[in-house]
Amino acid sequence: MKKETITQKSIVLIGFMGAGKTTVGMELAKQYGRPFIDTDEEIEKAFGMPATEIFQTHGERAFRKKEKEVITAYARQPGNIISVGGGAFLQEELKEVCMSNSIVIFLEISWPYWQDRLSVLIDTRPVLQGKSIKEIQELFEQRQQVYRSHHLKVNTDNLTPEQTAQHIFTELQQQEH
Numbered sequence: 001m002k003k004e005t006i007t008q009k010s011i012v013l014i015g016f017m018g019a020g021k022t023t024v025g026m027e028l029a030k031q032y033g034r035p036f037i038d039t040d041e042e043i044e045k046a047f048g049m050p051a052t053e054i055f056q057t058h059g060e061r062a063f064r065k066k067e068k069e070v071i072t073a074y075a076r077q078p079g080n081i082i083s084v085g086g087g088a089f090l091q092e093e094l095k096e097v098c099m100s101n102s103i104v105i106f107l108e109i110s111w112p113y114w115q116d117r118l119s120v121l122i123d124t125r126p127v128l129q130g131k132s133i134k135e136i137q138e139l140f141e142q143r144q145q146v147y148r149s150h151h152l153k154v155n156t157d158n159l160t161p162e163q164t165a166q167h168i169f170t171e172l173q174q175q176e177h
């Protein structure tokens with residue numbers, strides 16, 4: 001069975017910062033031969049600056065407003081592989097638009113595994129900056145509630161991005177047949 005026959009809907013990857021949404025999204029797009037959209041990249045292009053500067057210069061509110069526009073547009077189209085930011089589902093409307101128009105996949109990671117990634121994330125994730133590790137863990141735990149809306153969950157603790165993409169393909173195939 002060809003991968004492109006699995007689903008015509010767009011696939012939306014959700015999960016905490018650093019769970020691997022962007023990396024796995026690129027891999028899935030390669031495997032499916034579908035367009036890949038990283039919504040953070042689109043937001044950064046629109047503002048002409050990285051996310052940390054958008055937060056500093058325009059504020060989180062402006063970031064979230066653009067995030068809503070970008071995700072709404074792409075999630076409604078068929079056939080895209082979309083990696084959204086870890087805070088996207090804080091907006092109820094985005095949760096609804098993604099859940100009703102696309103296949104939402106939650107990339108889950110456990111706290112001990114996530115902690116190992118903090119050093120590579122801190123410079124580019126404004127939400128983590130200035131927080132203690134305890135505060136970050138609290139945010140991590142709170143955010144798990146936000147990711148409860150999904151169609152499929154994949155725990156990625158012991159998976160490479162390629163294995164995660166393969167697992168998603170197999171699961172979607174099983175759900176369709």
Ligand SMILES: Nc1ncnc2c1ncn2[C@@H]1O[C@H](COP(=O)(O)OP(=O)(O)O)[C@@H](O)[C@H]1O
Nearest residue numbers: 016017018019020021022023117120159160161
């Ligand atoms: N399965 C994985 N195992 C180990 N490291 C990973 C894995 N997936 C992603 N990473 C690394 O974690 C970091 C964050 O990945 P990224 O795809 O940007 O996450 P997100 O888009 O969810 O914030 C990157 O440095 C990436 O190389």
Ligand SMILES: O=C(O)C1=C[C@@H](OP(=O)(O)O)[C@@H](O)[C@H](O)C1
Nearest residue numbers: 016017018051085086087126127
């Ligand atoms: O969780 C969040 O609030 C955010 C996550 C980031 O995306 P990643 O989840 O890809 O790191 C990015 O959208 C922004 O820095 C805010």
Ligand SMILES: [Mg+2]
Nearest residue numbers: 021022040083
């Ligand atoms: Mg990302």
